[in-house]
Amino acid sequence: MRQVRFEMLLMALLAPTLLSACGGIRVVGLHPHYPPLERKTFSLFADSVKVDSLQPVLRWQRFPYPNLLHPEQVQDVTYELRIWDGTSRAANKLKYAREGLTLPKHQVEQPLEPATQYLWSVRARFKLAGNPLVTEWGMAGLTLRNETVPNPSCFRFETPPVIAPHDDPHRAHQSEE
């Protein structure tokens, strides 16, 4: 009985923290806009969100942040994007990388593998009062900032299964152009 009462007290103390764990997902670095972040209850990391194309248009938060102390001193902002294979056997192989991007969005230029999970992250490179600096790599959930990227707290998405060319919304858009 005493042990049960102790456990009930512990649960009462933990309930607020557990409830907060059910709430918003913690993000460091630039926030991803597409694909959006999703997380199952009590999951430590973000879920793999299905994207609509093998060449998705990834979008993220613009830098500098609104709360930066001297945003007027920030110059030469570019973004660096990396995508890694997220399947458990593929040993985080870097699949795609671009740097020097000037907009907070990018369409992957070559088709990714269908029905595959990927890890991805993005950071900004910039100059502040002439000094080269970077933001940290974007991560979500239990942010493993001691670990190199990729790691389980990177953002995630999953590509669709193989689709016929006429069903690919991006190809249809390109042919209209």
Place this chain on the structure above:
Amino acid sequence: MIRKWLRSGLSPPIRGLSGLLLAIIIGPALGLDLFSPAIYAMSPEQTEQLRSSLGTIGVVVSPRAGKQKVLMPAKGPGGGFARGLAAGASFPVAVGFVSPVPGGTLLGILVAPFTAVAGAFYGAITAPSAGQIEAAEKEIQLAEESLRAMELERVLMDRLVALGSDNTPFSFVPLLGVEPPDLSDDAGYRGKELSGVTTVLEVRSRKAGLRGLYGINPQTSVFIELNARLIRVRDNDILLTESPSCGSEGRREYVEWAVQEGELIVDEITTCVDELAEKIIDDFFLVYPTQSP
């Protein structure tokens, strides 16, 4: 009540695991980032002040290997039986303790004997044979020899100097022939011939091996953990210290890692050396620690 819990019948590994799981849940809710390098807790002004005083940076990488930590599978039916017994007994108790269901631990303790017996027989059947493990150990030893021959400490040093010189406004020089002093040595780098270096970036290996969740034939990943310190030479003041680590996302059984003289291990370790060099340069010299609102 905490003392009572500590003195309860729960074994130390289960208490440790449960404590870790609670820390993972409570820490972030209290705003504590338990897995963060110190640089991310500094203000931008503090990092600017620190970096403005660095001068010429000498890079030294210790050739001494860190601790080796390899999570081995159970060996043969006997080993599998014993490990299955332990794993089967501890799992329901650990789950019960951290679950939000009141009385979960008590339920876990009641269930444990049954899962222990089931685990033992499962372990006896599924554990790799002693012969397989011994053959895999020989292959992995060959991988270790390959890695030693590659002189990865020199590769890491060169990579740090190249990345630092190319991407930061600081001047980086390799400190060849300079051994890192013992950690207990108060003199540090004072008195050593360092050719105008004012700050030392010192890197040591802490541990490396295969890690994963304890089990009969666990899926493990390769990992390396370093210790990196930025030390001001004139007064041996440690300006920054960090323990970056690198782990493979790919998980495999022990015998799978051993295939072809541990070729996969060699690939993972060499990739990790590059990634760790990048992380050290980023965190110490480039990261601007600020967060979006």
